[in-house]
Amino acid sequence: MSHRLPAAPWLMWVTDGRLAGGSGGGVFADALAEAAGAGLDAVQVRARDLPAGASLELVRTAVSAAGGRALVLVNDRADIAMAARADGVHLPAAGLPPAACRQLLRPGMLLGRSIHPPEAEPRGDDRGVDYLVFGTVYATASKPGIVPAGVEALTAACRATALPVLAIGGVTAANAADCVAAGAAGCAVQSAIGSAAKVSVAVAELKAALRSGWERRAATACTLNGRPYRLDGSLLLPELLARLGADPRSVAVELNGNIVDRRAYALTAVRPGDRLEVVRALGGG
Amino acid sequence: MSADDAFVIAGRRFGSRLMVGTGKYRDAAEMRVALEASGAEVVTVAIGRLNLDRPGERTLLDEIDWSRYFVLPNTAGARTAEEAVRIARLGRAVTGSDWVKLEVIPDPTYLLPDPVDTLEAARELLDEGFVVLPYIHADPVLAKRLEAMGTATVMPLGSPIGSGQGLRNRASIELIVAQAGVPVVVDAGIGSAADAAEAMELGADACLVNTAIAQARDPELMAHAIRLGVEAGRKAYHAGRIPVRAHASASSPLERAVR
Structure with a gap:
């Protein structure tokens, strides 16, 4: 159960x-x-x-x-x-x-x-x-x-x-x-x-x-990887990733349950209230 | 044994029948040399949240020359079919590969796969065009059901993940091998070279090994040993072993013994 x-x-x-x-x-x-x-x-x-x-x-x-x-x-x-x-x-x-x-x-x-x-x-x-x-x-x-x-x-x-x-x-x-x-x-x-x-x-x-x-x-x-992340207004995805220090080529981004195509990052805005997951490859079997 | 003992998954040919994981290594240098010594082409990775406290951190995976390996993202961490499908999609977005090692594990204590949700997730992922390699209990009926559905392999466990208990279910694995029309990859439980050889002698097409190499005292040496175990087991499988007899059978001609 x-x-x-x-x-x-x-x-x-x-x-x-x-x-x-x-x-x-x-x-x-x-x-x-x-x-x-x-x-x-x-x-x-x-x-x-x-x-x-x-x-x-x-x-x-x-x-x-x-x-x-x-x-x-x-x-x-x-x-x-x-x-x-x-x-x-x-x-x-x-x-x-x-x-x-x-x-x-x-x-x-x-x-x-x-x-x-x-x-x-x-x-x-x-x-x-x-x-x-x-x-x-x-x-x-x-x-x-x-x-x-x-x-x-x-x-x-x-x-x-x-x-x-x-x-x-x-x-x-x-x-x-x-x-x-x-x-x-x-x-x-x-x-x-x-x-x-x-x-x-x-x-x-x-x-x-x-x-x-x-x-x-x-x-x-917004909620970023399960934690609250303060946003003053909206932010384009490349800017957010840069703020996080994340390499856009090695991560994948899911916005409100949908994976964002890498080619669309520059057009994608993150807004307060959004649910965002930024993932990468890790060691695993 | 035919000269061409090709190992093919979903139309793709691989030169090595040993697949390796990238978890639990003590450091990047050990992993790099172990991967090299294993001769493996297929290398699995997990997909997880970026560490927001250290987003730019280099991980062990950053030390690997990925042009040399075929990356296989897994769905580790998924407790349900829904989570597995989500992780698989993220894995495809991260790695660019539509291959996925599907694992759905509801309980972290025993780490045993959920057959019902694995089946459900496999169906969805196949619909979405993934090449699905499902990790399952050594259940011959489930293996057939997955194969019929279109999975590229079946990956029965030898014993629980990371346990190093070897093959605790020889009979079931033999049945899976006997019935399978897709490659059978024994995944989980292999503790050393002997276990890998045993799995291959039973007729498994490949082995996937992580903990036994990563946590060995000398991962590089163990990676090489398990590679040889896989090769030895494969050759023995083709060579055809003698039947097991109840009694001795002399190797030397007793009728010409000098007495």
């Missing part, structure tokens, strides 16, 4: 173990079902304080409540993700090395990883990782005393990887658009959904904010 990442921009709800544990399971299931119905893309079940048995129950509850509408990712615990047939595992920064975790998972399961500044540079071992969560972006009550990294650091983290990066930490409907405009593929929130008076309203507002950020980004940047 294959589990696909949601299309950007996407929204992840990171649960709080206390909220979800014990007798709160029914409340959690209702909230998750409501959130999934309102367009939530993924839930990351985090229940570090629970014993494994209770954790498993909680994740099973989440899988059933999500009903295939939202992905269910399990924080830290590959064993529980496997046992509950969740969609994947989210590794904390101090969790298993991704390669080691990947070996434990069924083929096709998703694997995410948290990265925190100052060591936010993606590590070399992100083979097998499907997405990253970068934070803390804004000041948040759930991480008191942590100096927020800010949106510029988020942009740098997104530039440094071709993996989708979700922004986390103090993200609300008021600033989610900024995160996406800065290069994030979406946001991960805790209290913005978990403490909301009405879960479905909170999810809808966050999703609307993500979409508006996505539109803003499409107006100022």
Whole structure:
């Protein structure tokens, strides 16, 4: 079975173990079902304080409540993700090395990883990782005393990887658009959904904010090899390749899904919102 | 053995029955001499994103004199038929060749090819005029289906990519060889010269080798050894081996023994 990442921009709800544990399971299931119905893309079940048995129950509850509408990712615990047939595992920064975790998972399961500044540079071992969560972006009550990294650091983290990066930490409907405009593929929130008076309203507002950020980004940047690339207006392809330092004779360019004939480069403009792939030959068997 | 033991794929004649990959080499110098020593003409490359942080970087491939080799782009990295078709088109745009080694590998742990999506991608690529060399499990039925569809070869694996386990599926490869009307290229799993010779003795038309050469302690020497293995295996295949007997059969005339 294959589990696909949601299309950007996407929204992840990171649960709080206390909220979800014990007798709160029914409340959690209702909230998750409501959130999934309102367009939530993924839930990351985090229940570090629970014993494994209770954790498993909680994740099973989440899988059933999500009903295939939202992905269910399990924080830290590959064993529980496997046992509950969740969609994947989210590794904390101090969790298993991704390669080691990947070996434990069924083929096709998703694997995410948290990265925190100052060591936010993606590590070399992100083979097998499907997405990253970068934070803390804004000041948040759930991480008191942590100096927020800010949106510029988020942009740098997104530039440094071709993996989708979700922004986390103090993200609300008021600033989610900024995160996406800065290069994030979406946001991960805790209290913005978990403490909301009405879960479905909170999810809808966050999703609307993500979409508006996505539109803003499409107006100022193209997506180049999976990463946002800032463009001020349009640019002819030879100029863009020259800016990149790429040799036009050794690359191929795909613009919005169509390969551009080399003879047509000089006539081809790249505009904000375009999806661009620049590829070359690499060693392979 | 006929003097003309031509190796022909899609109407194109090749002088060497060893094809080599360009992955996993430690440096450009090792790759250059290994390619030379292998005697190979067909050399595979992967297609991937330009490194935007170092777009002008020279890679190992920049050190190769491509006028001497026949470049065969692969679709490595494709997990589905759709991705494979996309990568094949990009490979054609990069290399200018409409030949493609088709590989569709959904799972990075075992690196086994997906037969359903390989078939689907092959159909699409053939429609688009590609010369398709599909990498497959040693499945004789799938091999026939691909051949009927019009693929230029079939490329069954001996064992998982990079494993060096040799031929773990002799019987299946023998069946593929027995039925095939297109060249059979054993791709993946060859660990040393003996494995290559074994594949050729079974009747494979060629071998594709990457890791066994690139990661050998001395890639140049191993490239030469595997070249000789391929040649030895081919000659033995033509020579016709003796049947395997349960008992000994004396080589010297026992009836005239001096006792």
